[in-house]
Amino acid sequence: MAIPARRRAADITAFVFATLATALGLIFLFWILWMTLRQGAAALRPSLFMQMTPPPGASGGILNALYGSAMMILVAVVIGTPIGVAAGTYLAEHGRHTRVAKVASFINDILLSAPSIVIGLFVYELVVRSAGHFSGYAGALALGIILLPIIVRTTEESLRLIPDTLREAGFALGLPRWRVTRQIIYKAAMSAILTGILLGVARIAGETAPLLFTALNNQFWSADLNAPLANLPVVIFQYAMSPYDEWHSLAWAGAFVLTAFVLILNILVRLLARKGRK
Amino acid sequence: MNATAITNEMIEAPAPRKSGAGADRAFEWITAGAAWFVLLLLAGIALSMAWGGRLAFETFGWRFITSSDWDAVNGKFGALVPIYGTLATSAIALIIAVPISIGIALFLTDIAPRWTRGPIAIAIELLAAIPSIIYGMWGLFVFAPFMATHVEPWLADHLGNKALVGPLFSGPPIGIGMLTAGIVLGIMVVPFIAAVAREVFSAVPPPLRESAIALGATRWEVLRSVTLPYTRSAVIGAIFLGLGRALGETMAVTFVLGNAHDLSLSLLMPSNSIAAAIANEFTEADTDLYRSSLIALGFLLFVVTLIVLTIAKLLLMRVNRQMGRTS
Amino acid sequence: MNKIFLALPAAALLVACGSQSGNQGGNAAGGTSGTQVTGAGSTFVYPALSAWATDYRNQTGTAVNYQSIGSGGGISQVEAGTVDFGATDQPLASDELAKNNLAQFPVIVGGIVAVVNVPGIDAGKLKLTGPILADIYQGKIKNWNDPAIVKINPGVNLPGSAIATVHRSDGSGTTFNFTHYLAQVSPTWKAGPGEGKTVNWVGGVGGKGNEGVANYVKQLPNAIGYVEYAYVVQNKMSYALLQNAAGQFVVPSADSFAAAASTADWKNAKDYNLVMTNAPGANAYPIAATTFILLPKAPKDKAKSDAVIAFFKYALEKGQDQAKKLDYVPLPSDLVGQIESYISQNVK
Numbered sequence: 021m022a023i024p025a026r027r028r029a030a031d032i033t034a035f036v037f038a039t040l041a042t043a044l045g046l047i048f049l050f051w052i053l054w055m056t057l058r059q060g061a062a063a064l065r066p067s068l069f070m071q072m073t074p075p076p077g078a079s080g081g082i083l084n085a086l087y088g089s090a091m092m093i094l095v096a097v098v099i100g101t102p103i104g105v106a107a108g109t110y111l112a113e114h115g116r117h118t119r120v121a122k123v124a125s126f127i128n129d130i131l132l133s134a135p136s137i138v139i140g141l142f143v144y145e146l147v148v149r150s151a152g153h154f155s156g157y158a159g160a161l162a163l164g165i166i167l168l169p170i171i172v173r174t175t176e177e178s179l180r181l182i183p184d185t186l187r188e189a190g191f192a193l194g195l196p197r198w199r200v201t202r203q204i205i206y207k208a209a210m211s212a213i214l215t216g217i218l219l220g221v222a223r224i225a226g227e228t229a230p231l232l233f234t235a236l237n238n239q240f241w242s243a244d245l246n247a248p249l250a251n252l253p254v255v256i257f258q259y260a261m262s263p264y265d266e267w268h269s270l271a272w273a274g275a276f277v278l279t280a281f282v283l284i285l286n287i288l289v290r291l292l293a294r295k296g297r298k
Numbered sequence: 299m300n301a302t303a304i305t306n307e308m309i310e311a312p313a314p315r316k317s318g319a320g321a322d323r324a325f326e327w328i329t330a331g332a333a334w335f336v337l338l339l340l341a342g343i344a345l346s347m348a349w350g351g352r353l354a355f356e357t358f359g360w361r362f363i364t365s366s367d368w369d370a371v372n373g374k375f376g377a378l379v380p381i382y383g384t385l386a387t388s389a390i391a392l393i394i395a396v397p398i399s400i401g402i403a404l405f406l407t408d409i410a411p412r413w414t415r416g417p418i419a420i421a422i423e424l425l426a427a428i429p430s431i432i433y434g435m436w437g438l439f440v441f442a443p444f445m446a447t448h449v450e451p452w453l454a455d456h457l458g459n460k461a462l463v464g465p466l467f468s469g470p471p472i473g474i475g476m477l478t479a480g481i482v483l484g485i486m487v488v489p490f491i492a493a494v495a496r497e498v499f500s501a502v503p504p505p506l507r508e509s510a511i512a513l514g515a516t517r518w519e520v521l522r523s524v525t526l527p528y529t530r531s532a533v534i535g536a537i538f539l540g541l542g543r544a545l546g547e548t549m550a551v552t553f554v555l556g557n558a559h560d561l562s563l564s565l566l567m568p569s570n571s572i573a574a575a576i577a578n579e580f581t582e583a584d585t586d587l588y589r590s591s592l593i594a595l596g597f598l599l600f601v602v603t604l605i606v607l608t609i610a611k612l613l614l615m616r617v618n619r620q621m622g623r624t625s
Numbered sequence: 626m627n628k629i630f631l632a633l634p635a636a637a638l639l640v641a642c643g644s645q646s647g648n649q650g651g652n653a654a655g656g657t658s659g660t661q662v663t664g665a666g667s668t669f670v671y672p673a674l675s676a677w678a679t680d681y682r683n684q685t686g687t688a689v690n691y692q693s694i695g696s697g698g699g700i701s702q703v704e705a706g707t708v709d710f711g712a713t714d715q716p717l718a719s720d721e722l723a724k725n726n727l728a729q730f731p732v733i734v735g736g737i738v739a740v741v742n743v744p745g746i747d748a749g750k751l752k753l754t755g756p757i758l759a760d761i762y763q764g765k766i767k768n769w770n771d772p773a774i775v776k777i778n779p780g781v782n783l784p785g786s787a788i789a790t791v792h793r794s795d796g797s798g799t800t801f802n803f804t805h806y807l808a809q810v811s812p813t814w815k816a817g818p819g820e821g822k823t824v825n826w827v828g829g830v831g832g833k834g835n836e837g838v839a840n841y842v843k844q845l846p847n848a849i850g851y852v853e854y855a856y857v858v859q860n861k862m863s864y865a866l867l868q869n870a871a872g873q874f875v876v877p878s879a880d881s882f883a884a885a886a887s888t889a890d891w892k893n894a895k896d897y898n899l900v901m902t903n904a905p906g907a908n909a910y911p912i913a914a915t916t917f918i919l920l921p922k923a924p925k926d927k928a929k930s931d932a933v934i935a936f937f938k939y940a941l942e943k944g945q946d947q948a949k950k951l952d953y954v955p956l957p958s959d960l961v962g963q964i965e966s967y968i969s970q971n972v973k
Contacts, residue, residue, distance in 0.1 A: 023514070023516060027516055027518075027519065028516065030516070030518050030519075031516035031517050031518040031519070033518070034404070034517060034518035034521065035409060035517065035518075037397075037401050038401040038402070038404040038405040038408075038409055039401075039405055039409065040401070041397065041398040041399075041400075041401025041402050041405065042401065042402045042405040042406070042410075042418065042422075044398060045398060045402055045421075045422055045425065045485075045488055045489075045492070046418070046421055046422075048425070048485045049421055049422070049424060049425050051436075051440070052428060052432065052433070052436045053428075055436055055439075055440050056432060056435075056436065059439075075672075075675030075676055075678070075679050076671070076672050076675060076859060077672070077676075077859050078679070103332045103335055104332075106328055106329045106331075106332035106333075107329065107332035107333045107335065107336050109329045109332075110326075110329035110330050110332060110333040111333060113329070114326050114329055114330065115329075115330065115333060120330070120333060120334070120337075121333060123337065124333040124334070124336050124337050126608075126611060127336055127337055127340050128336050129607070129611050130340065130604060130607045130608060130611065131336065131339065131340055133539065133542050133543055133546070133603070133607050134343075134546065134600070134603060134604075134607075135545070135546025135547075135548070135573060135599055135600065135603055136546070136548070137546070137548045137573045137576055137577060137596065137599075138343060138347065138546070138596050138599060138600045139343065141346075141347065141350070141576065141580070141592075141593060141596045142342070142343045142346050142347070144580075145346050145350055145593075146346065148707065149705075152705075152706050152707055152925075153663070153706075153707050153708070154663075154707060165339065168336070168339070169336070172336060196319070196321060196322050197322045197325070197326075198321050198322050198324075198325035198326075199321075201325070222427060225429070226428075226429020226430065226431060226432070227429075228429075228430070228431045228548070228549045229548040229549060229573065229577055232577055232580070232581070233580050233581050236581075236663075236692055237692055238690050239675065239678065239688075239690055239691065240661070240682065240688040240690060242661065242688075242690075244661070247661060247663065247690075248663055248690060248692070253429070253431050253549075256431055256435070257431060257434075257549065258836075260434070260435050260438065260439075260553070261553070261832070261833055261834070261836060261837045261840055262834075262836035262837070262839070262840055263836060263839035263840045263842075263843050263856060263859075263860040263862070264836075264859060264860060265860075268439075271435065272435070275431070275432050275435055278429055278431075278432070279428060279429070279432055282427055282428070282429060283424065283427065283428075286424065286427045290420070367825075368825075369825055370697075370796060370821075370822070370823045371819070371821035371822065371823060371824065438844065439844075442844070443844070446845070446846060469787075470786070470787035470788070470789050470847065472789045472830065472845045472846065472847075472848070473844075473845065474830060474841075474845070556830040556831060557794035557830065557831030557832070557833070558794075558826070558828065558829060558830055558831050559825075559826070559831075560826070560827075560828055560829075562828075567828070568829070568830045568831070570831075578794045578795055578831070578833050579794070579795060579796070581665075581694045581698045581701075581702065582694055582695050582696075582697035582698030582699075582700075582701055582702075582795055582796040583697075583701055583796075584697050584698075584700050584701035584704065584796065585701075589701075
């Protein structure tokens, strides 16, 4: 029995639309990646990684920005990981059926998608105002606050995935609870937790808004986290919003480096996840 | 103490319970403390924003939200333009993103050959991984000129004179404005909605789909009558999640929205959003009232995003229960 | 797993050590170790200030980290004490200086130019007057081929497209000087948006900093904006000639800015509070402006304050060539002497 023309037309329309929608999504993805690649690759040269951000009209590189970003990400990971893993452990283990854990998990997911500029404002009020100056530490703190919910979530999920039989085996051997968690559960979930850290790093590497009024920026080389610190996203923002062609080219180069870094991390995460599953 | 032989129990006895219990309790306290920290963090952010914004709220009251006067010189701040810009660009973003995301989900679950599903899904997810500042740069240097040359003149010419939609498409086609910002936001939001939609579409129990197909339903009819109703909560939850993201987005919007404190009906005109206004003006707010007004804007944004994300989470939690997950 | 727990504190130690030795560390830009001071503010002066800072760093090793965030930002950050000095193109009145215990002195003079991005219009081919500029920015003149513009530009092929105005989205001393000028030459502007670091703009796009305005004018077709002249030169932008108080259409250049600046009466300006727009004189450029430096009179960190003062002494005395290269106007030497004694009297 043939399908009536009207229903067939609706079906074909849906088919075409879905295909077009996917094509559109893919077109935009490739358009963005291609432009970043083309403009960024044209500006790639060794001086990028050897010289500092230049004043207008001069040439230079982005070494201080790369260093500043790396330092702030490192400090953010140092701040966010212990608290995040601990909180995730509570949500998945000790607090499994408590009210606190349910609420904390809920709140955590909201923090996960909270506007990062609000977090920047919060750290400005808390740290920059009271310290009296901008600093890389303030920037790292803001990044750490953005990182925290990601680590909590991935830790909680990966710990939950570990079957209870493993825990019961540990108890059966007479180990106290904290030992079971530390020596058995963490070991089993290690790669998943690491994956969470990598994903978090990929996310905070590209965050600009919270750094605008915490770490500010710095024209020169500086390793002093207690003062304004150059960082890649703010440099890209400043240079892209300027009229200078050399700055535009540096901004694209920075964008290329940032995108490559984030995409490589994402691929790494997928590979780790696949390896973990085997 | 008697001189009994060493029994097996003594050899195999675990560490004394006391220290085990002590360390256990310490561990539990530490982890519980960390969980409380998450709660306190949210409360801290909300309170700090409310506290910082109190001067503005006290000075302007309700007029803060209804007035479009943003006058830093005379100390008059009304948030209507940034609020309107945020809502308008997010609305445009959703209008674009929702059909595209559902289309992508349908494609990935029903139409695409099996071997292509993985790679295409990964490609769509990569859209979410690209940092928003890249979207902003691409928006300003590539997409806005494209809109200014190819799309906006056509819109202004053909729709600018029509009765109802005319005012929506008037003004010089410069490429930056609400429409461009809305489209860029929409592209950013697509992967979030599409990922959830795809997951729940493929989780529809096969018996439901198969019985519909057995009754002679076409692909579209299965989607409309079986899949969408079944996954309604999840899809709406995903849409709210996308909305939450769009509302708070700063960098992509700052590049292409135009930073104009002007209330305009036309989508081709520049405007301002809460996040862009804060990003542009915070470091130079030189009076307490100015600073407080910006923080008050941040508070409003935080509260609205909180509400939207809570709705999203509640809807998605319900779906997880439906599907038998415990989280 | 234990290795991970060891690695994190080790990384933290590394970062902390890096912070200690940061200022003594080597660097690719050359120069010996030195202090680092932070300043923020005017984007108007940024091309000159960053050039001075680079030269100063190479010569003395002191790094002057200047963030170009707009005059409003410079004022608020130096008042909040989060930076060591601020730079503003709108001078503060003596009572506000006293309230925040700040010293204020001029450091350089430049000019604000109307830049345009109209196909076929090269640099210096378009003539504009103050009232026309005011009407454009108020939305009264909407298209490039408006009769008022055509009348003073005979023979120039002006398109019929709509004018896209670009203004500053941040608190700007450049905007202050621009609107101060417009308020003097256009009664409707004075009654309407008025003057200030930011005003109620009618329509148009907002760019962040002189840089943002220049960028938008370069990107958007049929746009007009106002920027400091160094930005025009460095980016080879198209600009308009402006009619001055004497009725002449003046080409923006260091000479016409200097002609405007020479009429400034610095001796009678308390705390150097002086604005020089719409200056008299046949060759004077109508929108010349000064950048002022704000310093705390009782600084928290004396060493940093001394370093800042040393830097500006260098800029005032030896930075003239660098400034002239960018078409700024250095201050005359007797004024420099006056400024230096003002500083030593006021900043302890």
